[in-house]
Amino acid sequence: MTGLRATVQISTEQMPLGPAGVLVRTALQHPDALILLVSACTACPPDLNALMEAHQKARAAMTVVLNPKSNAPSPATEAADLYLMEPTVLEQIPRTGYCDIKETLIPALLRAGKTVKACRLTQPAGNFRNRAGYLQAIADFLETQPPPAGRWIDPAAAIDPAARLHGPVLVMAGAAVAAGAVITGPCILEADTQVGPCSLLTGSVLWPAARIGADCQVRDCIMEHGAELADGTIREAQMIKSKPDNWMSRITADVNKKVNRIFPRPPHRPAGEPGVCGAGAPAGKAIKPIWLGLALLAFAWSYWPTLTDLWKIWMQSDEYSCGLLVPFMALYIAWSRREQLARGPLRPSLWGLAAFLAAQGLRCFGLFFMYGSAERLSLVASIAALVWFLFGGSVFRKAIPIFVFLGLMLPLPKSLEAAITLPLQSMATASAGFCLEMLGYDIRIEGNIIHLGQTTVAVAEACNGLRMVTSFFVISGLVILLVNRAWWEKAILLLSVLPIALLCNTIRLALTAIAFTILTGETWEQLFHDFGGYAMMPLALALVIFELWILRKIFVVPVEETRQEILIPSGKQARP
Structure with a gap:
């Protein structure tokens, strides 16, 4: 865009005004200038010099820019949400009320005898409406175009030799990738971003100053400016926002530090050495089977009176006889979800210990006031708390439906x-x-x-x-x-x-x-x-x-388009 001088103004479309209504509010400040309206949701803007030349050559009051024709069934992919307009177009926009470009302004121009032309791009502009569309536009740009400035990794970026990058990965100045990290493209790491040791990053975009801790898994995500992920975090198909610095976040960070001191992580080893942590590998101390078995025996001994009481109810009551099958069904459900449950860091959590103490408080309440239902409920609550304590919050959150199902083995309170x-x-x-x-x-x-x-x-x-x-x-x-x-x-x-x-x-x-x-x-x-x-x-x-x-x-769920042809001319850089 050499030789192009323009005044850039960012406006938010408001529903009472519409895009044309917002346009007239901003463009009146420069009544004699050519107007170029570009949607902010454009990942790969085209050559503006070429567009302006095509507009002037057509001698039109408005030029509507379209994406190339494709086999996509949705006509929405054809509009590039990009318009070039002469200042005289503003005369057809009402100063009050809602005014849309396609439905209101263009028909008004045609009725006034103005000329409206269409200009079709040779490469799509990369329009998007949501997170998935943005990532798809970035992916197509990285997979079809040469890297900006002729290189994928900026010389000012710090990439550890033990890190692995596969596919198109654009790493900008100041970005850092630690040892053992695996990044599978298409990905963009903007300035001052960090990927921690043994983390997995796939199909994602990290905006400036975003940071990923150790042993994390991030798939199909966008990380906001300054967003941070703690060690062992798993995120998939999300918009990860930066958290405000408030008292709750500070307390949570302090608790996490104390947990890490009590249950330290094993040291990260270079790739290829025995015991190296791979992406998605369990983090933290491994729980030995002997200790897990002793914990189960102690738990069964402690709750033996409650278990025998439940057995009598199952054997004697027709209403609750099906409860005998619930523990075995819950184990089968957990076994069928074993891969999902294990897909995350397995490390103890002190929050689980606090929950276990609360469950024991409920049990003491039932014992003291002779509420058998409270004792039986504490059994399920204690199982859930022990899972949280021994295996961490990631496994606990995924197993919550199983714990709720396990509660079906309990009889209703007598009242x-x-x-x-x-x-x-x-x-x-x-x-x-x-x-x-x-x-x-x-x-x-x-x-x-x-x-x-x-x-x-x-x-x-x-x-x-x-x-x-x-x-x-x-x-x-x-x-x-x-x-x-x-x-x-x-x-x-x-x-x-x-x-x-x-x-x-x-x-x-x-x-x-x-x-x-x-x-x-x-x-x-x-x-x-x-x-x-x-x-x-x-x-x-x-x-x-x-x-x-x-x-x-x-209910028929529409099949989403798996891929859109979103390309731009060679040498043009996307703005993530």
């Missing part, structure tokens, strides 16, 4: 169970009676007794549906944690657990009442009663599978 038993029993009686009436039967309901012709069916307390609800929550929780669906689909499935369980219980009661009018003998009645209860679980599971199928058919 809560007593509060919902009678309403559930009355609801079951009323719903079964309604179902029988819909089938054409003449019934009469007295309390929790259904009179069906000459047959009398009593809806006992055990038939209130609580057993169906607890069992179905366990099955649905297992399905939700194992299926690979979007979070909102899982939320819909979770909200439908209670209605489906009550519906299945209603069907069971209605079919049992009809069977009692046909079958005679207590043996046959008891057999059908028990078989009907077992048969409802496959029905409930089938309804869950049907619901997942319906959700997949109703």
Whole structure:
């Protein structure tokens, strides 16, 4: 852009004004100058001298700049959000109200007899609307164009010989990459950025003064100016913002320093030596299996009375018999997610010790005031706290859904169970009676007794549906944690657990009442009663599978474009 003199002014588009409305507010300060409107979301701006020559040659009041034609199905990729305008265009923009360029200004120019021309670029301008679009534009620029100034790494950058850089990686002056770090392009490290030892950086852009600690994993991220990541941090597909310096951040940093002093990291070794830390390798002291086994034995001994109490409840109560399977299901879920759980630093955390002390406080409260439910709840809370303490916050956060699922093995508190038993029993009686009436039967309901012709069916307390609800929550929780669906689909499935369980219980009661009018003998009645209860679980599971199928058919997620052709002429530098 040699010989080009311009006054640059940055304006924020406001919805009450629109882009043209904002333009007239700023351009009136220079009423005789040629106007060049460029979107801030442009990663690879074209040669402005060539654009101005094309505009003057066309003798147009406005030149609309377009990206090259491509096979992309979205027409939004064609507009370059770049316009050249003569000062006379401002006469067609109202001084008040909303005014858009495409929908309002261009039609007004055509009605006024003005000329509007289109100029198509030979290389896309790299327009983006979000983080993913920005990274894609930067990636295409790095992969298709020669490096600025003819080199990828600035001589003033400090790259340790033990660091590894693969693919197009642009490293600017003042950037530093420590030993053992692995950077896989396309990446940009701007001025004064730092990548710590044994960290992995993939497909990301680090703005000036951004810093990554040791043993970190950063994928498809943008780090703001001055943003910092602590040692062992994992970030993926995020906009990492710089944190303000407040009292909370200072306290957190102080606690992290104390934890690092108590559990020091092993020294970083050069690449190739035994025990070198690779990207994604566990950080901190490894927990020996013998100590882990001793901790489990001590925990089991401490909670042995609570465990035996739970065993008795599972064996004696039909409502909570499914709780016996929950620990094994939780272990299976953890095993199926083992790679995800292990993808991060495994190092002790003092926050977990504080949480364990809080769980023991809850246990003491239950012991002192004789609340068995509080003791049992402290069991799950202690397991979660021990995982946090032994393996760190990264594993704990990923395992939170498993801990919540583990809570399904606990029976409801007696007060809560007593509060919902009678309403559930009355609801079951009323719903079964309604179902029988819909089938054409003449019934009469007295309390929790259904009179069906000459047959009398009593809806006992055990038939209130609580057993169906607890069992179905366990099955649905297992399905939700194992299926690979979007979070909102899982939320819909979770909200439908209670209605489906009550519906299945209603069907069971209605079919049992009809069977009692046909079958005679207590043996046959008891057999059908028990078989009907077992048969409802496959029905409930089938309804869950049907619901997942319906959700997949109703909601179709559009397939994103995997790649856009975003190129610029040779020798032009992107502005990240």
